[in-house]
Structure formats: C-alpha cells, structure tokens
Amino acid sequence: MSGSLDGVRVIDLTQALSGPFCTSLLADHGADVVKVESPHGDFLRNAGPFPSGDEHQAYGGVFGSANRNKRGIVLDLKTTAAREVLLRLVDEADVLVENFSAGVMDRLGLGYRTLADRNPRLVYTSIRGFGDTVGGASPYRDWPAFDIVAQAMGGLMSITGPDADTPVRAGSGIGDTVPGLFAAFGTMAALREAERTGRGQYVDVAMVDSVLAVSEVVVNTYAATGTSPRPIGNQLHGFAPFDTVRAKDGTVTLGAPHRAQWTKLCAVMERPELVTDERFSTDHARWVNRQAVYEIVNDWTEQRTVAELVDLLGGEVPLAPVMDAEAIFADPHFAARDMLPTVEHPGTGEPIAVTGVPVKLSATPGRVARRAPLLGEHTEEVLHEAGFDDHAIESLCAAGAVRRGESA
Structure with a gap:
C-alpha cells in the first residue's frame, strides 16, 4: 500500500475497539501496521456479526472493519523469547500503540522508558479508560473501562436521551472510536515532532477525557451558567427549529x-x-x-x-x-464518496463491505486495500523482515513464543 504515511511502521498491541480503530486510521493512509496478538487472539474476533455461510468465523464484522489494512502476528508476551522478538520489532518501528490496563507493559519489561531507551524516536501511544500518569495521574487510573463507562463519566449520557430520568448511551461505540480518533491525531502530532527533532514521546489518551472533549454542551453550559444541562431529546439548546x-x-x-x-x-x-x-x-x-x-x-x-x-x-x-443501514447502502452519496468499499471475507470468499476512509486527501487519498488478518497470518513474513531465519522462527514456535497463523 502507498499513502501519506508510506514508510511509517506501527507496532499495534491493541485489542477491542479504541486502539484498533486508531491504528486502522493510520493503516488506511499507508502505514505498515503490524497487529500483535496473543495466542488466543483479540477477543473482538469472536464478536459478530458474521456473514451467513461463514463456518470458520475467524472474525466478525467489527473486528474486520477495525483491523483492515494490517498484517497480523502472534507473540506470547508472557515468554521471554517473545518479548525479545517484540524489542527487535520496536527497534525499527516509528510508533507503538497499546491499550492494556495501566502497568501491564511495565510488568512485562516493555514500558515506555525501556522502549524509548532502545529507540529514542519511538512514538508510544496508550489508550486507557482514565489515562496514564503522563497526562495527569487520575485517581481512577487502575479502573477498567468500556465504551459505556466513557460515555457515562465523560458527560455524554447526561445530555443524551428524552429526559433527565432516562440517560441514553449513543448507539455506536463512540466511547471507543472518539478516543481512537484523538489517539491517531496525537500520534501524528508526535510523529511530526519526531521528524523535526529525532525524539519520540509518550501520547497519553484517556477514553473519558476524549468523550468530555466532544461533549461541548456539558462544559460550555456549566462554565457559563453554573447549571448542568439535561437531555432535551433531539433538540439543541438555544436553537429552534x-x-x-x-x-x-x-x-x-x-x-x-x-x-x-x-x-x-x-x-x-x-x-x-x-x-x-x-x-x-x-x-x-x-x-x-x-x-x-x-x-x-x-x-x-x-x-x-x-x-x-x-x-x-x-x-x-x-x-x-x-x-x-439499508438506506445507506442504497444511497448515491456513500457510493460517490467510496464509504462502503468491499474486501474479501476469509470465511466465505465473498466480498463484504467495511466502512470507508472518511478523510479524503487529494494527492494521497488512502484506501481500504486489505482485509483484516487471520490470527498470526503474517508471523513468518514479519519475522523474516526483522532478520529471523527459518531456524530461529522454528525455535521460537517450538518454545511457544510465536505462532504461525492460518492462511486464507
């Protein structure tokens, strides 16, 4: 693939939606994103929907959309050998993105300071429910979070719904995707700085902060009036009709x-x-x-x-x-804007639509060119590129540090 991020190597240690959504945006514009999964794989693989006739069910629709344009490898980071492999990959990387719970990477011996000492130009991006310590140590730093938690504590649910007694979660996972957007933006800003100075940095994104940042009614109304806004259905305060x-x-x-x-x-x-x-x-x-x-x-x-x-x-x-959805798939706007491109689904061999690239660059527009990887599909390919020969890869597989994946 080619694009405005051609030549940028991203090590993607994320799972679920927020992190994979972030790295998919980078991959759409040409970054070489290597998704690293445990032997069990990203749990989002198991979430549907699955196309009819897909007996293998290697991954469902949400995983497929959030991990398109990536290559996939399997590393068991609980093993010393796999951690050494990851360090080799980091040596040649520009970006690493992870969304583990706070402290996990440090316990693995793969924390930011360790990786930055090996690769000073590395941009290290983390997405957590309440952030890490770089942006300010939250008292909730160690709390787990999902989309609904971010929407609730970020204020969005307090202004969404028919009335104050019926708080409503927005129907899509914006408690994940909005942090993913901010993480991609922060990663790009840090990459620009690394290009100028040769020094990378830590990009600290909290899901709750990200939701608050797009809940402008919450902040602006309270700051100006001292009152908390409440849901008013589909209306917008101050505007009619x-x-x-x-x-x-x-x-x-x-x-x-x-x-x-x-x-x-x-x-x-x-x-x-x-x-x-x-x-x-x-x-x-x-x-x-x-x-x-x-x-x-x-x-x-x-x-x-x-x-x-x-x-x-x-x-x-x-x-x-x-x-x-039926109307969207039939509407000429989304066809004209290429917002429903198709990729081959490995379980059926048939094309299936994923969401397209919303940012349209005139010279390097980005594109969806590759389906999401099967678990470990590119393990050997990526390890060969990192300098591991067949014998070394065989030894790593025998030790359980890496796993060869299935082919389509």
Whole structure:
C-alpha cells in the first residue's frame, strides 16, 4: 500500500475497539501496521456479526472493519523469547500503540522508558479508560473501562436521551472510536515532532477525557451558567427549529434555527407572515417560543411524506431522512464518496463491505486495500523482515513464543 504515511511502521498491541480503530486510521493512509496478538487472539474476533455461510468465523464484522489494512502476528508476551522478538520489532518501528490496563507493559519489561531507551524516536501511544500518569495521574487510573463507562463519566449520557430520568448511551461505540480518533491525531502530532527533532514521546489518551472533549454542551453550559444541562431529546439548546419532525410516513430531521433558514422554510410552507411575527422574528425568540414553532412546523410536515419533504426542502434548509443501514447502502452519496468499499471475507470468499476512509486527501487519498488478518497470518513474513531465519522462527514456535497463523 502507498499513502501519506508510506514508510511509517506501527507496532499495534491493541485489542477491542479504541486502539484498533486508531491504528486502522493510520493503516488506511499507508502505514505498515503490524497487529500483535496473543495466542488466543483479540477477543473482538469472536464478536459478530458474521456473514451467513461463514463456518470458520475467524472474525466478525467489527473486528474486520477495525483491523483492515494490517498484517497480523502472534507473540506470547508472557515468554521471554517473545518479548525479545517484540524489542527487535520496536527497534525499527516509528510508533507503538497499546491499550492494556495501566502497568501491564511495565510488568512485562516493555514500558515506555525501556522502549524509548532502545529507540529514542519511538512514538508510544496508550489508550486507557482514565489515562496514564503522563497526562495527569487520575485517581481512577487502575479502573477498567468500556465504551459505556466513557460515555457515562465523560458527560455524554447526561445530555443524551428524552429526559433527565432516562440517560441514553449513543448507539455506536463512540466511547471507543472518539478516543481512537484523538489517539491517531496525537500520534501524528508526535510523529511530526519526531521528524523535526529525532525524539519520540509518550501520547497519553484517556477514553473519558476524549468523550468530555466532544461533549461541548456539558462544559460550555456549566462554565457559563453554573447549571448542568439535561437531555432535551433531539433538540439543541438555544436553537429552534432543530429537531426531528413528523412526516406522513415517518420522521425527518430539520434544522432552520437562523433567520435566513427560517425565512426559506416559511416561504416553502407558504407562511411568510411567520418571519415578522414577534414570537419568531429572532433566533432567540424562536427558541423561547419553540413549542409554538414545532406545532406549526409539524402541522405542515405531517401532511407530507418523507420523499415529498426531501423534494421540497432538500438543498433549501438542512433536512435529512433518518437513514438506516439499508438506506445507506442504497444511497448515491456513500457510493460517490467510496464509504462502503468491499474486501474479501476469509470465511466465505465473498466480498463484504467495511466502512470507508472518511478523510479524503487529494494527492494521497488512502484506501481500504486489505482485509483484516487471520490470527498470526503474517508471523513468518514479519519475522523474516526483522532478520529471523527459518531456524530461529522454528525455535521460537517450538518454545511457544510465536505462532504461525492460518492462511486464507
């Protein structure tokens, strides 16, 4: 693969979603990401969904998407020999990413200081629920965390849902993927510094911090008013109309909170008098009188189908149908933007879609070119590149330090 990160070698010790999502972003743009798994493999392999007909079930859909474009090896880091292999790999690496519990890498003798002494230009990125000590030692540093924990303690669940008594987790794993995004950004910033100075550094990412960073309503409202914002469904505080509205055959999202958008909406509704009505004549007035705003808008929208509303308002004011997976796969936008590329699934030999590359670079656009690896699929290939001959690899396998993987 080639891309803007061509020539960057990443050692990926991550599992689950946050870390693999981070390293997949680097791999999409050409980094050579070597995923290191234990003999049991990343537990996310066992989570579905699995395509029909996949009797082998080497990995499910989430694993496949988060680990595309990577090579995979097996090292049992509980053995001294495997740790020595990893140190050899680190010697030639630019980045190492891990999301173990705090202290695990140090107990293995593979902590940041050990690796940085061997390879001073190494960028070492960790993702933990509450971070490590570099960015500030949290009293919760040793607590385990999942996506739902990050969404809860990062404030997002306090503003998501129909009301204050019904906190709701966002439907996708953004408590994992948002930290993964920040980790990829931090890794790139540290790589840039390493290019300038020859010195790497530790990139410390906390899942909870990352969720708080994108929960702007939580921080900004409390900082300005001293009150904690509460869930208000699909609305946004201070903006109206900005919500889901009823159609004859479903629901659409509609945002026309500013005067120019409100004026266009009133024109399409053939209600121009609403523009100068003192209840709705300013952005703030429409928020204060939002109940009346929504009554008027819903009275109009519920007389029309979703398709009719899209035809009338699409391109005029921000409006969209609530699209499920079937609609997304059929929509021309996602095809035009190559957001549903396919790779061969090893269990069926058939193509299967994964999410595409959302960042579009003009000269080096990145791409999804390789499916996720089978467990240990590239062990021999990577070890040969690191200077291990066949005899050495055979000895490592016999000692249980490494494991040859399956081929497709």
